[in-house]
Amino acid sequence: MQGKIGLEEHFAIAETLQDSAGFVPGDYWKELSARLLDIHERRIREMDDNGVEMMILSLNAPAVQAIPDVRKACEIAVRANDFLAEQVSRRPDRFQAFAALPMQDPEAASRELERCVATMGFKGALVNGFSQVGTPDNVVYYDAPQYADFWAVAERLGAPFYLHPRNPIPAWSQIYEGHPWLMGPTWAFGQETAVHALRLMASGLFDRHPSLQIVLGHMGEGLPYSIWRVDNRNAWVKLPKGYPASKPLGHYFQNNFHLTTSGNFRTQTLIDAMLEVGSDRIMFSTDWPFENVDHAAKWFDEATISEADRVKIGRDNAIRLFKLDL
Numbered sequence: 385m386q387g388k389i390g391l392e393e394h395f396a397i398a399e400t401l402q403d404s405a406g407f408v409p410g411d412y413w414k415e416l417s418a419r420l421l422d423i424h425e426r427r428i429r430e431m432d433d434n435g436v437e438m439m440i441l442s443l444n445a446p447a448v449q450a451i452p453d454v455r456k457a458c459e460i461a462v463r464a465n466d467f468l469a470e471q472v473s474r475r476p477d478r479f480q481a482f483a484a485l486p487m488q489d490p491e492a493a494s495r496e497l498e499r500c501v502a503t504m505g506f507k508g509a510l511v512n513g514f515s516q517v518g519t520p521d522n523v524v525y526y527d528a529p530q531y532a533d534f535w536a537v538a539e540r541l542g543a544p545f546y547l548h549p550r551n552p553i554p555a556w557s558q559i560y561e562g563h564p565w566l567m568g569p570t571w572a573f574g575q576e577t578a579v580h581a582l583r584l585m586a587s588g589l590f591d592r593h594p595s596l597q598i599v600l601g602h603m604g605e606g607l608p609y610s611i612w613r614v615d616n617r618n619a620w621v622k623l624p625k626g627y628p629a630s631k632p633l634g635h636y637f638q639n640n641f642h643l644t645t646s647g648n649f650r651t652q653t654l655i656d657a658m659l660e661v662g663s664d665r666i667m668f669s670t671d672w673p674f675e676n677v678d679h680a681a682k683w684f685d686e687a688t689i690s691e692a693d694r695v696k697i698g699r700d701n702a703i704r705l706f707k708l709d710l
């Protein structure tokens with residue numbers, strides 16, 4: 385399919401490049417770092433070769449979220465966003481932008497989101513999971529009360545919020561001890577991000593902001609497969625639900641979440657996601673440069689779904705959600 389749009393496509397600036405170093409063996413680092421630092425050459429060739437018209441670009445991970453020094457986090461976010469705005473202005477027909485946000489300071493994050501979306505035309509934000517605030521061990525998730533105003537700003541701006549994975553901090557990783565292969569995209573990313581998404585749903589955030597839209601990568605981080613059980617465990621036992629949200633969590637999953645195919649090129653999994661949230665809420669993505677554009681595109685172009693769904697998922701849903709000028 386021609387004209388695809390990718391939404392989980394990363395780059396790095398010098399200050400954040402090393403954050404991606406641990407995710408491939410040493411001999412692959414030269415290749416991965418070159419891919420991360422390139423915007424206009426190799427990346428556009430990959431897009432042209434695989435029918436990808438546009439990428440909405442975002443900073444690598446964990447980057448800003450892993451900078452406990454609040455002032456430094458703000459500074460790097462602004463620097464990355466200014467760099468990205470400049471890159472997009474050179475090829476707005478091929479690239480658009482998601483803001484990096486210093487969630488360590490909710491007010492600064494709101495201001496930066498407003499600056500990026502209202503002033504620079506960014507299409508939303510991509511945030512790499514929880515933030516470390518003040519000290520490396522102080523982990524903050526965004527269902528916390530100090531984010532009340534931030535979410536109001538995101539809703540007012542109509543800015544979708546892409547909740548992207550990161551690894552849990554070492555102190556919270558005992559379950560993976562001795563099994564480092566489980567970290568990162570193998571398992572820990574999905575586990576970490578799914579729990580964060582459930583916390584947002586359960587917090588009542590979407591009762592307060594019913595038009596707020598969250599995007600999850602990797603076909604929903606396992607949630608399409610699990611969300612029914614989240615709401616229906618031990619259904620014969622009458623218990624209070626135990627969280628502030630007014631509706632079953634599946635309701636928010638179907639009304640406030642969108643999923644992308646990033647890094648999860650599997651038709652069986654796509655069909656399960658389509659059965660849970662519908663083909664209007666799923667969008668094509670690669671997760672470049674951690675995954676290959678040709679792997680994503682070849683799978684998607686041949687996946688056994690209807691052509692109508694392929695056009696929605698490959699292109700039209702992204703144009704609608706991000707109000708793309710295409």
Ligand code: MN
Nearest residue numbers: 392394548671
């Ligand atoms: Mn990614």
